[in-house]
Amino acid sequence: MTISLNHKDKNRVLNDDERYIPSEEEYLEAFHSIYEGLTPGHKAILNKLYQHSYFMIDNHRLRTWELSASAGYDGDSSGQIGILGAKFCKFLGLEYDEFRPPALAIISWFNDEINGYWYIELIPEAARAFKRFRLETVQSDK
Template structure:
């Protein structure tokens, strides 16, 4: 029998508070990853899931960005007072991972609550974007 428990997803308001609190201290690479995730999130015209290497490329990292996504997710997890195992992997504090049934590749997308909050955060801070 599995001990699987339901994944905790913060509300849009909680994500907005997190962006207000931690965005300014993120590295340029983490900001670039967040921006790339946002550009391709569910409510955009070019909606599609991203591969980790696409995020690496956007952030200027060589190789795979999955470790950097984990660091970024950990910052949100810490803000929410979550233990790492509450999310399973730190990255799951801000993204979801999906296996493509045809290609077998893993794809990443921003959690919708985080995407809506980031949209509001961007509107509040237009001069930064």
């Protein structure tokens, strides 16, 4: 499984129609494989993304600084999301480079044309898989 670029225009990030999105089952396998090895900050990022996916009815998107605050990082969490995404890329066999950022393995970016801010949200397949993973493992550990 690799993400392929449109060869006519290599100097751009892939849009959602062009990128490969793993299945819910593939994400579930990835969570089972890599979750325990994640840092507390990366787990906090996933939990915040998950919360917005399921509990924020009107707005599933958040700013990267909101993720930073939830994970205890100073400043923007974009780099941490990239590191987290790279772990998913490695497990799922996805390639990444400057035009295919590793963060796109788990999130989507959105530019708000009115306020100019960038927002992110967990890919729906990843959100559903993380919900299942939490039900199977994290919550059963309590």
